Amino acid sequence: MNKQTRVVLGMSGGVDSSVSALLLKEQGYEVIGVFMKNWDDTDEWGHCTAEEDAEDVRRVCDQIGIPYYTVNFEKPYMDKVFQYFLDEYRKGRTPNPDVMCNREIKFGEFLNKALELGADYIATGHYAQVDHIDGIHRLRRGVDANKDQTYFLNALNQYQLSKAMFPIGHLPKPEVRAIAERAGLATAKKKDSTGVCFIGERDFKEFLSGYLPANPGEMQTMEGEVKGRHDGLMYYTLGQRQGLGIGGGSGSGEPWFVSGKKLDSNVLVVVQGEQHPSLYSLGLRATDLNWISGDLPEQPYRCTAKFRYRQPDQGVSVTFNASEGTCEVTFDKPQKAVTPGQSVVFYDGEVCLGGGIIDQIIR
């Protein structure tokens, strides 16, 4: 008798991973659902969404007829994702914890756990696709351009992708919902989760202030003129317009934007006007370079890139420093509000080539 291929699926209690479970089961895999508890999220009102989510996982697994487990990764999540997140904010940068969570937790701790459970593959409900051709594992964009999550998966390597399945990556989101509704899955009508997993719907500023001391200081123009006070550099992102509280009518009357942070003097630099040149950059330097195929191409290498999740692809040329694991990216057109700490992610058409963490911008 043929042994069934065993797939251990990360189930968050949302509709995407619920439908992933259903599809894998229908395709004849032996499916095991696993809920990860990464965060002690009893919130201010004593309301814990992890418990509700775990309960939804249980209901869906019972409906589909697959076993499920809960695993606790609070400690590795704290050490490998949350500490990184805080360190980056301490440095005045704007990190992307989802990229780190995918690399370290979902395709690290969770993958190891799944292998202990005898998995041949792991699966998640990400909107992404993977193919395995001639021993090369390629990450491809999800078909639903509006939901594509390859940006957050850019730090995965060949080994991690060789074990990965994305059962809904070929489907548009409305189709995923429709499948859930037709099957009467308990999560069919559940609202999509938003925001960073551990912050959820909470107020970001309040959340962060619980972990890092806020250090208020001055807002200054590039010429050093004081325009107001800031609540702490960590609360602001480059290019930000909202929440500066600089009265209209000052200067040219145009809105003000964050154009820089001076960590040494604790100054937030603000400029006036949406088109101010200091909001734009010509290139960037990135660290933590991950080139998914493992084989760096000839350089300068032309491809497209995204510097934040919700952004159309931009033409770039890339030069690599393989021994340092860094790269320098030159933009075809000046780009606005490229932000240190965020990821730069490279594409060749539908294929996600890899990425890095933006370290410096080049003006």
Ligand SMILES: Nc1ncnc2c1ncn2[C@@H]1O[C@H](COP(=O)(O)OP(=O)(O)OP(=O)(O)O)[C@@H](O)[C@H]1O
């Ligand atoms: N707590 C968790 N336990 C197990 N797997 C998880 C958990 N959180 C996320 N995942 C896995 O990672 C995938 C992507 O997570 P993400 O939070 O980006 O998506 P999502 O929109 O919340 O997905 P879903 O609709 O399945 O909740 C999920 O579909 C699921 O497979």
